[in-house]
Ligand SMILES: [Zn+2]
């Protein structure tokens with residue numbers, strides 16, 4: 001069943017979460033609408049860019065015009081979409097995908113700031129970020145595929161992993 005929304009009558013509207021990364025948001029939007037990355041590429045007119053952004057590959061960097069198209073397709077404002085991106089001049093750590101499980105337990109969402117090069121840990125919890133499953137050591141998949149909220153290999157819940165996070169003292 002397709003629910004009607006004022007912005008884009010033929011798609012489920014998915015609200016952006018606080019601090020959410022573009023990869024995680026695109027994944028949730030796709031799930032809600034049962035679309036593949038190329039499906040979103042088609043309906044938005046953005047083609048292969050969707051699959052690239054889901055992997056945090058921003059070379060070439062997205063343009064305002066592209067985000068206007070994504071905004072039309074998703075019903076999320078262009079301004080909000082930019083918030084899912086690294087600010088200008090902030091370097092991205094593409095791999096490994098990182099996680100503060102304590103944050104995730106409070107709000108199930110991959111935060112864009114976890115992938116910034118300069119991010120050492122979670123300042124809210126004073127913990128180091130996880131860069132692999134603490135149980136089976138598998139690397140995390142791109143956040144666009146995180147709908148199960150657990151490790152793809154051993155199925156440990158992301159929220160459970162908070163007990164395995166180590167303290168982090170910030171050098172600043
Ligand atoms: Zn945290």
Ligand SMILES: [Zn+2]
Nearest residue numbers: 133136151154
């Ligand atoms: Zn695992």
